[in-house]
Amino acid sequence: MEIKSTLPQFICRFRLALYILGNCKCIIYSIKVYLYGAFLIMSRKYMNGKWCVRCGKDVPTPYLKKNTKLFPEKGKVLDIGCGNGRNSRYMMGLGYKVDPIDMANDFGVKCVLGKDPLPNKKYDILLANYILMFLDGDVRFKVMGEMHSRAKKNSILMMEMYPAKDAYEYNFNNMVDYFLNKGWIKIRKSKDRCILEKTNE
Numbered sequence: 001m002e003i004k005s006t007l008p009q010f011i012c013r014f015r016l017a018l019y020i021l022g023n024c025k026c027i028i029y030s031i032k033v034y035l036y037g038a039f040l041i042m043s044r045k046y047m048n049g050k051w052c053v054r055c056g057k058d059v060p061t062p063y064l065k066k067n068t069k070l071f072p073e074k075g076k077v078l079d080i081g082c083g084n085g086r087n088s089r090y091m092m093g094l095g096y097k098v099d100p101i102d103m104a105n106d107f108g109v110k111c112v113l114g115k116d117p118l119p120n121k122k123y124d125i126l127l128a129n130y131i132l133m134f135l136d137g138d139v140r141f142k143v144m145g146e147m148h149s150r151a152k153k154n155s156i157l158m159m160e161m162y163p164a165k166d167a168y169e170y171n172f173n174n175m176v177d178y179f180l181n182k183g184w185i186k187i188r189k190s191k192d193r194c195i196l197e198k199t200n201e
């Protein structure tokens with residue numbers, strides 16, 4: 001028996017195809033939402049009373065890599081809020097002695113900034129990459145005061161900021177001015193990053 005495809009049959013099949021396609025899109029969308037959710041959970045950790053961004057990258061920040069040439073050739077480095085230690089490991093690889101500190105126990109020594117004081121040593125280089133915006137205003141300036149006191153004459157300070165979703169508000173120019181008023185000078189500065197040098201003891 002010959003089966004002829006009539007127009008209603010064709011419309012019916014077309015609708016069925018659209019329905020299946022629609023469902024596939026829905027499934028793909030759900031998978032994407034699920035993966036994004038998993039990524040957010042993995043890249044955040046609940047610590048010290050709030051969710052904190054985790055950096056999963058394994059390479060140093062491009063700003064650090066690009067500007068290492070401005071650092072003293074040898075010396076002690078304090079990596080403040082070292083995260084997974086990507087910058088600490090990079091600096092260790094270049095021969096520096098590094099003290100990595102963070103409130104998470106992924107890498108380095110546990111230190112909750114604002115509660116625990118910075119190590120009582122003097123450093124040649126202080127790294128504060130993507131950390132100070134996670135401290136609220138008063139704590140941030142308290143920690144910046146500690147950073148100033150842990151720096152030797154001619155120490156270099158690198159700060160990088162980013163207005164992350166979980167971050168507190170900040171005014172980067174005020175932060176830089178804080179150090180300039182304490183005798184530091186600008187080596188490099190852009191909107192959210194800078195390299196400063198301490199000119200006094």
Ligand SMILES: C[S@@+](CC[C@H](N)C(=O)[O-])C[C@H]1O[C@@H](n2cnc3c(N)ncnc32)[C@H](O)[C@@H]1O
Binds near residue numbers: 048052080081128
């Ligand atoms: C975005 S990660 C940056 C890590 C690293 N500096 C980098 O560039 O890869 C921010 C880090 O700050 C740490 N952190 C946030 N608040 C802190 C606090 N109050 N005391 C110590 N570490 C803190 C978090 O644990 C996290 O590892």
